[in-house]
Amino acid sequence: MNVMSDRPALEITDLSHRFGARLALDQVSLRVERGEFTALLGPNGAGKTTLFSIITRLYSNRSGRVSIFGHNLQVEPSAALAEMGVVFQTRTLDLDLTVRQNLAYHASLHGMGGRRAVERIEYLLDRTGLSSRAKDKVRTLSGGQSRRIEIARSLIHAPRLLLLDEATVGLDLASRADIVRIVRSLVRDEGLSVLWATHIFDEVEEDDSVYVLHHGKIIMQGRAGDIADQGGNVTLADAFRALTADANQETSR
Amino acid sequence: MNTAVIHRTIGLRGYTICLGGIVKRELLKFLNQKERFLSALVRPLIWLFIFAAGFRNTLGVSIIPPYETYVLYEAYVTPGLAVMIQLFAGMQSSLSMVYDREVGSMRVLLTSPFPRWSLLLAKLLAGVIVSVVQVYVFLLIASFWQIDIPPLGYLVALPAFILAGLMLGSIGLLLSSQIKQLENFASVMNFAIFPMFFASSALYPLWRMREASELLYWICLLNPFTHAVELVRFALYLKFEPLAFIVVVAVTLVTFALSALAYDPGRGMLGRRGGLGE
Numbered sequence: 001m002n003v004m005s006d007r008p009a010l011e012i013t014d015l016s017h018r019f020g021a022r023l024a025l026d027q028v029s030l031r032v033e034r035g036e037f038t039a040l041l042g043p044n045g046a047g048k049t050t051l052f053s054i055i056t057r058l059y060s061n062r063s064g065r066v067s068i069f070g071h072n073l074q075v076e077p078s079a080a081l082a083e084m085g086v087v088f089q090t091r092t093l094d095l096d097l098t099v100r101q102n103l104a105y106h107a108s109l110h111g112m113g114g115r116r117a118v119e120r121i122e123y124l125l126d127r128t129g130l131s132s133r134a135k136d137k138v139r140t141l142s143g144g145q146s147r148r149i150e151i152a153r154s155l156i157h158a159p160r161l162l163l164l165d166e167a168t169v170g171l172d173l174a175s176r177a178d179i180v181r182i183v184r185s186l187v188r189d190e191g192l193s194v195l196w197a198t199h200i201f202d203e204v205e206e207d208d209s210v211y212v213l214h215h216g217k218i219i220m221q222g223r224a225g226d227i228a229d230q231g232g233n234v235t236l237a238d239a240f241r242a243l244t245a246d247a248n249q250e251t252s253r
Numbered sequence: 254m255n256t257a258v259i260h261r262t263i264g265l266r267g268y269t270i271c272l273g274g275i276v277k278r279e280l281l282k283f284l285n286q287k288e289r290f291l292s293a294l295v296r297p298l299i300w301l302f303i304f305a306a307g308f309r310n311t312l313g314v315s316i317i318p319p320y321e322t323y324v325l326y327e328a329y330v331t332p333g334l335a336v337m338i339q340l341f342a343g344m345q346s347s348l349s350m351v352y353d354r355e356v357g358s359m360r361v362l363l364t365s366p367f368p369r370w371s372l373l374l375a376k377l378l379a380g381v382i383v384s385v386v387q388v389y390v391f392l393l394i395a396s397f398w399q400i401d402i403p404p405l406g407y408l409v410a411l412p413a414f415i416l417a418g419l420m421l422g423s424i425g426l427l428l429s430s431q432i433k434q435l436e437n438f439a440s441v442m443n444f445a446i447f448p449m450f451f452a453s454s455a456l457y458p459l460w461r462m463r464e465a466s467e468l469l470y471w472i473c474l475l476n477p478f479t480h481a482v483e484l485v486r487f488a489l490y491l492k493f494e495p496l497a498f499i500v501v502v503a504v505t506l507v508t509f510a511l512s513a514l515a516y517d518p519g520r521g522m523l524g525r526r527g528g529l530g531e
Contacts, residue, residue, distance in 0.1 A: 056364045060517075081366040090357035094278070096285045101278075108274020109365035109372075111267025153361075 007070030009034050009161045009193030010055070015064030017050055024050045026216045028064070032161065032195050032209075037187045039204045039224065040197040041240060042213035048197040049089055051213070052165045055195075056086050068161060082110065085154030089165040091146060095139040099130065099149055102138060103156055110157035117156075124152035128182060144175025151182060161193045162186070168200065176203070201237040210236075214244050271367050272375040279379035282349075293341060293387045294394070297334035301395055305330050317458055319490040328400040332486035333455025335388045339418045340478065342384030344446055347425030350376070351432055363516070370513040377426060377509070381418035388414055406489040413488035417481035420501045423508035424477070430515035453479040477504040 010032035017025040025047050032038045042048050053059045055066055057077055066073040071080040093102050100121060107117035125131040128148040138146060147167060154162060164183065168176040180203050186192040196203070204210060206225035211218050220227055220243050228236040283290065305327040320329075353359040362372055392407060428445060452469070453476050454462075463470035473479050477500060484497035 056360070058360060058363060078366040078368070081364055084364075086360075086364055088357055088360050090360075092357040092361045094282070094358060097278070097281055101281060105274050105278045106361065108270050108277075109362065109367070111264075111270050111367070113270035113273070 007067065008032060009036075009069060010195060011065075011067045012051075012055070013065045015051075015054065015061055015066065017054060017059065017061060017063075019050075024216050025054075028213070028216070028218055030211050030218065030221075032193050034160075034193050035187065035191040036209055037184065037194045037196060037205075038209040038211070040195060040211050040213055041199065041201070041204065041236075042197070043199050043244065046199075046213045047216040048213060049165055050216075052086070052088070052163060052197065055163060056084070057081060082157065083159055084161045084163060085157070085159035087147070087150045087154050087162070087164040087167045089167075089169065091150070093138045093146060093149060093153070096137060098135050098137055099125070099141070100134045102149065103153055106153045107156045112157060120156055120158070121152075124155055128152045142175070144171050144178060147171060147175065147179055148182065151179070155186070160191075161195070163195045163197075165197045166199070167196070168198070168203065176200075201235070201240065204236060212240060212243055219243055268367065268371060271365065271371070272378065275362075275372070275375040276379040276382055279346075279376075279383055283383050289345070290387065293338055293345075294391055296341065297338055297391050298394060300334050300337075301327060301331065301398065317460070319487045319492040319494075324401070325399055327398055328402075329458070330456055331392075331395050331400045331402070332489055333453070333482045334395075335391055335414070336417050336421075336478070336482045336485050337450055337455060338387050338391055339381075339384045339414065339421050339481075340446060340450060342380060342387060343418065343421030343425040344428075346376070346380035346383075346422055347429035350426065350429040351434070369516055373426060373513055373516055374509070377419060377422045380422045380425075381415055384418045384422075385411070385414050402489050403491060406491055409491055410485055410488040413485045416498070416501050416505070417485055420477060420481055420505040420508070423505050423512060426512040427508045427515065430512055449476060449478040452476050453482055455479075455482050477501065480504075 008031045010030070012028055012030040015025055015028045016023065028047075028051060030038075030040070040048055040051070050059070054061050055068075055073070057073055057080075061074070066080075068080040068083045071083065073080045094105070097105070103121045103124070104117060107113065107120065112120065121134075122131070125134055128151060130145060130148055130152070133141060133145065138149065141149065151162075151164075151167070162183070167183075168179050171179065183194060183196070187194055198204070204224045206223070206228075208224045210220075210222065210224045210227055212220040212227070224236055228239050230239055308326055350359065353362070362376070363369065365372055389407070392402070396402070424445075450456075452472050454473060455478070459470060459473055459479070462473050480497040480500035483494050484501055487494040487497065
C-alpha cells in the first residue's frame with residue numbers, strides 16, 4: 001500500500017514565522033483532509049496571507065513543517081507545488097493578455113503544452129462558464145469573471161489541493177455566491193481538497209472544518225456547527241466575535 | 254488527468270514547455286506595448302543620427318582595434334548604442350519583475366513546481382530574445398548610414414549580443430531582487446543606467462578617457478558594460494576580444510547566482526522582509 005495515499009491533503013505542524021521582531025504566525029497547526037472543504041477564518045491581519053505565502057513557498061518556514069499529500073515542502077518542493085493550485089488575494093492575471101493566453105501561460109509553468117493543455121483549458125473555461133470570453137483581454141472582464149478565470153487557472157494542472165485566499169473580497173453578492181458554488185462543486189464532484197481563507201462567515205457551511213486564526217494563532221478548530229453552538233452562540237459570527245474578544249482580552253492582560 | 258502525469262512532465266520536455274511559455278508571454282507583452290518598441294528604437298537612433306552626426310568632426314577616432322582604418326564617429330558609436338538598447342531592455346525587464354511583484358503575478362511564476370533558478374533563467378532568456386530583436390531592427394536602420402559593418406559581422410555578433418543581454422539582464426535581475434517598490438526602482442535606474450552607459454567605451458574609446466582622467470579610465474575599465482560593448486564591437490568586425498568575453502561571462506554567472514539566491518525563499522531577502530506584494 002502506498003503510504004502517501006493515507007496522508008492528508010495539507011498538514012501544517014507547529015509553524016511559526018517572524019517579520020523582524022513581529023511574530024506573524026505562532027505555532028500554527030492545521031490539517032486539510034482529502035476531499036474536504038476547510039475554512040480558515042480570521043480577521044484582516046490575522047496572518048492568513050502569511051500562512052498562504054509559506055504554504056505556496058513564497059516564504060520559507062524556519063520552524064515547523066508543511067506537507068502536501070505527504071510531500072514535505074522544504075524537502076520536495078516541486079512535488080508539493082505540483083499538487084496544489086492557488087488563488088491569491090491580490091489579482092494576478094495579466095490584464096493585457098487574453099483569457100486563453102493567461103491560461104496557456106499558467107499551463108506552461110506546470111510543464112503542460114500542446115493538445116493536453118488546450119483540452120484542459122477548454123474544459124475549465126466550460127466549467128467556469130467563460131468559454132465565450134476566451135479571446136477577450138482580461139482587462140475587459142468584470143471582477144467576478146476575473147476571479148472565475150483565476151480559479152480555472154489554478155486548476156489547469158489538475159491539482160488535488162486548492163488554496164483560496166480571500167477569493168471573494170471585493171465582489172458583489174451574486175459573484176461571491178457564484179465563486180463559492182463553483183468551488184463547492186469541485187469538492188463534491190471531483191474530490192478536490194480546499195483550504196478557503198476568509199473573514200466572511202456566510203461562506204462557511206455547518207459541516208465545514210473550520211480553523212479560527214487570530215493574531216497569528218489558531219484559537220479554535222472544529223466543525224462550523226459545533227463552534228457556533230459553543231457558549232450558547234446562535235451563529236458562527238457570534239461565536240467568532242466571542243472567541244476573538246476573549247483572545248484580545250488575554251493578549252492585553 | 255492525474256498528478257502522476259503532471260509529475261512526469263517536469264523533465265526536459267517540461268522545462269522546454271515552461272521556457273517557451275515564459276518567452277511567449279514576454280513577446281506578447283512586448284507586442285502589446287508598441288510604444289515601448291518605438292522608444293527603444295528612437296533613443297539610439299537619436300544618438301546616432303543627431304548626436305554622432307553633430308560630433309563627427311570633433312570626435313574623430315584613431316585606428317584602434319578592431320578597426321583597421323579610420324572610422325566615422327557614427328561607426329564607432331553604433332556597437333555601444335546597440336548594447337545600450339540591451340541595457341535599457343535588461344533594466345526594463347527587471348522593472349517588469351518589480352511590477353509583477355507589486356501586482357502579484359510574480360507569485361504565479363514563483364509557485365511553479367520548476368526550480369526557482371530555472372524560472373529566473375527562463376525570464377532572463379525571454380528578456381534577451383526581446384532585446385536582440387530590437388538590436389537587429391536598430392542595426393538594420395543604422396546600416397543605411399555609413400557604418401560599414403561587414404555582412405558576416407551581423408551573424409558573428411549574435412552570440413555576443415546574447416551574452417551581453419544575459420549579463421545586463423542578470424544585473425537587472427539582481428537589482429530587482431533588492432527593491433521592494435516600483436518607485437525605488439526609478440532612482441536605481443538613474444544610478445545604474447546612466448553611469449554604466451556614460452562611464453564606458455560606448456561613446457569614446459578608453460584612450461580618450463585616459464587623456465581626460467586616469468581615474469575615469471579605470472572606472473570605465475572596471476565597468477562591465479564597457480566589456481559588453483567591446484565584445485560586440487569586436488564580433489561585429491569578425492574579431493574576438495578574450496578579456497571582454499571573460500568579464501561578461503563571469504559577471505553574468507556571479508550576478509545570476511546572486512539573483513537566484515535572493516529570490517530563494519529560504520535564503521533571500523524576500524521572505525525576511527515580507528516582499529512579493531505583501
